[in-house]
Amino acid sequence: MAKEKKVEQITDMEVDFAQWFTDVCKKAQLIDYSSIKGVFIYRPYGYAIWENIQGIMDKEFKKVGVENVYMPMLIPESLLQKEKDHVEGFAPECAWVTHGGVEKLEERYAIRPTSETLFCEHFANVLQSHRDLPMKYNQWCSVLRWEKTSPFLRHREFLWQEGHTIHATAEEAKEFTEQMLNVYADFCENVLAMPVTRGQKTEKEKFNGAEATYTIECMMHDRKALQAGTSHYFGDGFAKAFNIEFTDKNNQKTNPHETSWGVSTRLIGGIIMTHGDNNGLVLPPKVAPIQVVVLPIAQHKPGVLEAASELKNRLIAAGLRVKMDDSDNSMGWKCAEYEMKGVPLRVECGPRDLENGQCVLVRRNDGKKTVVNLADLEAAVAEQLELVHKGMFEKAKKNLEDHIYEAHSIEEAKKLQDENGGFVKTMWCGELDCELAMKEKAGMSSRCIPFAQESLGDTCACCGKPASKMIYWGVAY
Amino acid sequence: MAKEKKVEQITDMEVDFAQWFTDVCKKAQLIDYSSIKGVFIYRPYGYAIWENIQGIMDKEFKKVGVENVYMPMLIPESLLQKEKDHVEGFAPECAWVTHGGVEKLEERYAIRPTSETLFCEHFANVLQSHRDLPMKYNQWCSVLRWEKTSPFLRHREFLWQEGHTIHATAEEAKEFTEQMLNVYADFCENVLAMPVTRGQKTEKEKFNGAEATYTIECMMHDRKALQAGTSHYFGDGFAKAFNIEFTDKNNQKTNPHETSWGVSTRLIGGIIMTHGDNNGLVLPPKVAPIQVVVLPIAQHKPGVLEAASELKNRLIAAGLRVKMDDSDNSMGWKCAEYEMKGVPLRVECGPRDLENGQCVLVRRNDGKKTVVNLADLEAAVAEQLELVHKGMFEKAKKNLEDHIYEAHSIEEAKKLQDENGGFVKTMWCGELDCELAMKEKAGMSSRCIPFAQESLGDTCACCGKPASKMIYWGVAY
Numbered sequence: 001m002a003k004e005k006k007v008e009q010i011t012d013m014e015v016d017f018a019q020w021f022t023d024v025c026k027k028a029q030l031i032d033y034s035s036i037k038g039v040f041i042y043r044p045y046g047y048a049i050w051e052n053i054q055g056i057m058d059k060e061f062k063k064v065g066v067e068n069v070y071m072p073m074l075i076p077e078s079l080l081q082k083e084k085d086h087v088e089g090f091a092p093e094c095a096w097v098t099h100g101g102v103e104k105l106e107e108r109y110a111i112r113p114t115s116e117t118l119f120c121e122h123f124a125n126v127l128q129s130h131r132d133l134p135m136k137y138n139q140w141c142s143v144l145r146w147e148k149t150s151p152f153l154r155h156r157e158f159l160w161q162e163g164h165t166i167h168a169t170a171e172e173a174k175e176f177t178e179q180m181l182n183v184y185a186d187f188c189e190n191v192l193a194m195p196v197t198r199g200q201k202t203e204k205e206k207f208n209g210a211e212a213t214y215t216i217e218c219m220m221h222d223r224k225a226l227q228a229g230t231s232h233y234f235g236d237g238f239a240k241a242f243n244i245e246f247t248d249k250n251n252q253k254t255n256p257h258e259t260s261w262g263v264s265t266r267l268i269g270g271i272i273m274t275h276g277d278n279n280g281l282v283l284p285p286k287v288a289p290i291q292v293v294v295l296p297i298a299q300h301k302p303g304v305l306e307a308a309s310e311l312k313n314r315l316i317a318a319g320l321r322v323k324m325d326d327s328d329n330s331m332g333w334k335c336a337e338y339e340m341k342g343v344p345l346r347v348e349c350g351p352r353d354l355e356n357g358q359c360v361l362v363r364r365n366d367g368k369k370t371v372v373n374l375a376d377l378e379a380a381v382a383e384q385l386e387l388v389h390k391g392m393f394e395k396a397k398k399n400l401e402d403h404i405y406e407a408h409s410i411e412e413a414k415k416l417q418d419e420n421g422g423f424v425k426t427m428w429c430g431e432l433d434c435e436l437a438m439k440e441k442a443g444m445s446s447r448c449i450p451f452a453q454e455s456l457g458d459t460c461a462c463c464g465k466p467a468s469k470m471i472y473w474g475v476a477y
Numbered sequence: 478m479a480k481e482k483k484v485e486q487i488t489d490m491e492v493d494f495a496q497w498f499t500d501v502c503k504k505a506q507l508i509d510y511s512s513i514k515g516v517f518i519y520r521p522y523g524y525a526i527w528e529n530i531q532g533i534m535d536k537e538f539k540k541v542g543v544e545n546v547y548m549p550m551l552i553p554e555s556l557l558q559k560e561k562d563h564v565e566g567f568a569p570e571c572a573w574v575t576h577g578g579v580e581k582l583e584e585r586y587a588i589r590p591t592s593e594t595l596f597c598e599h600f601a602n603v604l605q606s607h608r609d610l611p612m613k614y615n616q617w618c619s620v621l622r623w624e625k626t627s628p629f630l631r632h633r634e635f636l637w638q639e640g641h642t643i644h645a646t647a648e649e650a651k652e653f654t655e656q657m658l659n660v661y662a663d664f665c666e667n668v669l670a671m672p673v674t675r676g677q678k679t680e681k682e683k684f685n686g687a688e689a690t691y692t693i694e695c696m697m698h699d700r701k702a703l704q705a706g707t708s709h710y711f712g713d714g715f716a717k718a719f720n721i722e723f724t725d726k727n728n729q730k731t732n733p734h735e736t737s738w739g740v741s742t743r744l745i746g747g748i749i750m751t752h753g754d755n756n757g758l759v760l761p762p763k764v765a766p767i768q769v770v771v772l773p774i775a776q777h778k779p780g781v782l783e784a785a786s787e788l789k790n791r792l793i794a795a796g797l798r799v800k801m802d803d804s805d806n807s808m809g810w811k812c813a814e815y816e817m818k819g820v821p822l823r824v825e826c827g828p829r830d831l832e833n834g835q836c837v838l839v840r841r842n843d844g845k846k847t848v849v850n851l852a853d854l855e856a857a858v859a860e861q862l863e864l865v866h867k868g869m870f871e872k873a874k875k876n877l878e879d880h881i882y883e884a885h886s887i888e889e890a891k892k893l894q895d896e897n898g899g900f901v902k903t904m905w906c907g908e909l910d911c912e913l914a915m916k917e918k919a920g921m922s923s924r925c926i927p928f929a930q931e932s933l934g935d936t937c938a939c940c941g942k943p944a945s946k947m948i949y950w951g952v953a954y
Contacts (some may be wrong), residue, residue, distance in 0.1 A: 032602060032603065033594070034548075034549045034597055034598070034599075035553055035556060035598060036549060036551055036553060036586065039549040039551060040549075041546065041547070041548055041595075041599055042547035042548075043546055043603075044544035044545065044546055044614070047545050047546050047547055048544070048545070050547075051545060066519065067521035067524075067525070068524050068525070068526055068528060069518065069519055069520055069521055069524050070518070070519040070527075070619070071511075071518055071635060072511045072513060072516040072517075072518065072634055073550070073588075073619060073621070074513055074516060074572075074621075074632055074634070076512055076513060079512060092578050092579060093578055094578065095551075095574045095576065095577050095578075095586075096574060096575065096576040096577075097572045097573060097574050097575075097580065097588065098574075098575045098576070099572065099573040100572050100573075100623035101569050101570055101571065101572075101576070101584075101623040101624075102569060103623075108576075109513065109572075111574065111588070112552075118511070118518075120517055121511070121512060122509060122511075125510075126508060126509065128519075137521070141549075141619075142550060142618075143552070144551075146577035146578040146580075147578075156577075157549055157550055157551070159547060235761075251754065260697075408791075422939055
């Protein structure tokens with residue numbers, strides 16, 4: 001029997017969460033290992049999730065005026081070095097090309113770890129007048145960072161999109177940075193059913209070379225934090241370093257203000273760890289490669305297969321991604337298989353159902369069965385898929401909200417984290433020393449300074465000095 | 478004034494075809510140069526053409542059961558060396574990664590020049606039974622070949638798709654290789670309005686490691702040949718080299734038979750050189766980023782802008798890609814600009830037109846104007862776009878058919894090529910020596926042995942020995 005047909009045992013998440021995660025990735029055939037450590041193959045079922053994410057997100061980008069481009073994958077070392085903070089952050093993680101064919105290169109090239117420097121060089125080439133602004137560009141590509149690895153969470157090579165924009169004023173650039181964070185946040189919540197916390201990163205945690213980094217932070221099943229998307233405001237720092245100039249309305253040479261923003265296939269890791277269970281994947285209906293699986297019961301009986309095919313065709317005609325499994329595997333095997341693969345809705349139809357002009361819909365997320373009239377199939381399926389999304393979102397939201405704890409000292413924060421996981425919120429004075437102390441003594445990094453602030457007091461939980469900011473701490477992937 | 482607004486002079490193609498081509502690429506803002514020689518930036522207008530190609534072609538792939546995946550961009554040198562002919566062809570053109578971060582790698586990695594070896598390794602990992610076959614995979618990515626360069630025709634890094642499939646039998650694999658060539662051929666003709674010649678490559682010209690390579694060859698304005706797409710049948714050679722096996726129906730271990738096939742952004746070069754003219758681009762309607770541009774005439778007059786906006790919105794609602802230009806540039810400037818950008822159809826509407834309940838449609842390919850009733854706008858525009866496609870195809874087909882010449886000796890072939898360019902067809906004995914002689918004495922490479930054979934005699938034009946194959950020769954990009 002083919003490997004594809006075996007549903008091997010998935011380790012329970014309560015026993016070993018990391019092993020559960022790896023088992024799910026492998027058994028649902030999302031990824032495969034390559035011969036290079038930390039570099040993964042995206043298999044059809046895993047890549048199809050990414051394609052669906054791309055398709056929906058790309059439309060959102062285009063709605064806010066973003067155009068797609070493609071920049072080179074190689075960055076000359078001298079170009080990478082033009083912005084000091086940026087190169088310090090990324091150079092240690094670059095893979096370096098030293099030879100082209102048999103010839104040794106005069107200068108070595110980095111495979112892009114991110115493309116700010118390439119976009120800056122291009123902007124400097126093409127920007128002339130304020131009439132050219134804003135330029136809002138994005139690219140879908142892979143990047144490479146030579147660091148520690150884990151499937152979907154930290155690949156050495158991973159797929160992502162990176163948006164890069166330049167604007168005439170700081171205000172407009174800041175506003176766009178926030179706008180893109182909201183595009184990500186809405187996408188996570190409305191498409192992936194992943195509730196997010198929106199906020200700003202601290203100085204320590206912000207992107208190399210940015211003036212400000214905004215983030216959306218999600219909470220996984222194991223109550224660890226996942227940074228799911230970030231947007232960065234650069235001011236005119238890169239523009240000055242790369243000599244990007246335009247002639248403003250008063251005919252003066254001016255530097256534009258810049259932003260960048262990105263999400264990656266890490267979102268798929270987030271989906272798995274937010275929604276999955278001990279039976280395998282639970283996929284959000286809007287990005288599931290198969291949204292509905294049709295399973296004929298007693299398919300050898302006259303009329304069953306024909307009826308099941310018709311149901312399948314009606315659902316395809318309604319714009320859904322549908323599969324019918326009429327293989328000779330047992331019904332038990334099939335149910336377990338599509339559960340493991342996270343298919344949001346199962347349609348069962350057997351001779352009895354058909355006699356009664358009915359079929360049964362079974363939701364993946366909570367197992368709830370609904371008997372529907374065949375005449376109402378399309379509407380009923382659409383409704384159930386919507387309920388699957390809602391149910392997934394509500395459950396994840398409860399997990400997030402139930403595990404945000406309030407602390408007033410490092411010791412208290414540590415105790416709460418050790419006992420419960422989740423986010424610990426405290427007041428914070430803004431000093432790096434306090435951030436380092438929280439890391440050292442409580443094992444937590446700052447996740448974000450939420451946009452939705454609350455006042456928990458007026459002194460820093462770490463040093464006791466006056467504090468006006470509330471911050472979230474957590475253990476992050 | 479912004480660079481974007483200047484329509485600089487494009488060199489006439491009769492004066493200098495290569496310069497005309499570069500001028501068009503630059504002035505229509507398809508590409509920009511990067512700081513690495515031979516590596517280009519795909520700007521929004523150029524990349525949008527590629528996105529449209531991808532969108533349509535990907536649907537065709539999915540219709541024949543192809544699934545998308547993503548393989549690593551790096552290939553360990555030892556993996557690349559597993560198939561002897563393959564590595565000999567590609568190793569001299571590879572860019573090599575020698576360092577990951579600060580650490581020197583134990584083995585160097587090539588940036589993929591093509592991914593047969595990676596797919597083979599993966600197939601060997603996942604293939605088990607005949608039930609798993611066929612596996613039909615494709616990826617959209619960039620590849621890197623360190624060779625001579627030219628915009629869109631030969632980039633060191635270029636965007637493409639590469640399909641890789643394995644099949645239980647040789648027959649099925651061969652059939653699929655032909656099927657994919659036909660997918661490409663139909664795409665070129667029906668979507669890009671580029672007529673093709675379908676045929677097989679000679680032993681000399683086939684892909685490194687393939688048993689047979691099929692090709693579609695197009696003819697450019699300057700009557701040079703462009704190889705626009707290829708598909709390869711590998712037999713079980715790679716499968717044996719990489720130890721890819723499956724258990725067949727008789728429970729025997731067997732090697733599958735393999736294919737690969739690809740097209741690249743070179744197709745955009747083909748579009749430019751097949752359809753362009755001295756005013757700039759002429760884009761096939763199905764892939765044009767802007768299919769229709771709406772230009773209001775005397776837009777300061779009451780009602781004109783509102784009416785033009787309404788026309789634009791109606792066409793967008795009809796599913797078209799539409800732009801309205803209500804900038805304060807002159808009508809003459811606007812007409813030249815969108816002609817240069819190759820927009821297939823221009824809609825003009827001024828006060829007089831609106832009074833009469835009409836507007837004017839102007840075709841890019843032949844300048845023909847049609848006055849239409851506003852009520853019929855959607856249908857009239859759809860019809861005109863169809864006529865633009867047909868007109869472009871017919872013109873290109875005539876260029877192809879008018880420039881295929883028949884020869885019976887190398888001298889005659891050379892004279893015909895020197896005087897006319899185009900394809901020269903001759904009989905050929907099948908010997909490499911004759912192919913080399915044609916190259917040396919007449920400057921032409923073999924383009925293909927067309928599937929549609931004709932008998933031009935029974936002796937080889939090169940050596941005079943018996944010959945049963947007709948072959949096309951030409952000067953290729």
